Amino acid sequence: MRREQMRKGYNNGEDPLDLSIEKWQDIVDGVGINEQASNCALCHDASIRNSNPIDCRGCPIYEKKKIDGCGIREYEKFMATSVNCTTKDCGLIRHCKKCREAGKPMLKLLKELKKQKELTCKN
Numbered sequence: 001m002r003r004e005q006m007r008k009g010y011n012n013g014e015d016p017l018d019l020s021i022e023k024w025q026d027i028v029d030g031v032g033i034n035e036q037a038s039n040c041a042l043c044h045d046a047s048i049r050n051s052n053p054i055d056c057r058g059c060p061i062y063e064k065k066k067i068d069g070c071g072i073r074e075y076e077k078f079m080a081t082s083v084n085c086t087t088k089d090c091g092l093i094r095h096c097k098k099c100r101e102a103g104k105p106m107l108k109l110l111k112e113l114k115k116q117k118e119l120t121c122k123n
């Protein structure tokens with residue numbers, strides 16, 4: 001899921017959380033890359049709703065963890081791995097095996113948030 005694709009889905013009214021899950025599923029599956037906030041629908045949504053690109057309020061990750069800028073363990077671990085990755089071509093159109101593995105905790109967290117959201121909506 002690239003930036004343009006994310007924006008298109010967002011503008012079509014897709015749930016930013018679903019789009020973010022799709023982004024990380026793509027990373028883990030080796031068909032997408034992390035462009036940080038640029039291809040994150042949750043960052044995009046929060047920046048629009050709060051009229052401030054660095055205001056995370058309303059993002060389900062922020063609301064759960066109360067940590068700004070995705071400074072959460074799951075994301076930091078992925079970033080530490082991918083930023084320092086020396087595998088050739090990692091992050092150009094896909095991430096290497098090691099980085100894809102490091103993306104799994106983010107995907108897991110987002111899926112948990114989705115599950116919680118569905119439970120809340122039913123009540």
Ligand SMILES: [Zn+2]
Pocket residue numbers: 081082085086087090091095096097098099100
């Ligand atoms: Zn890598």
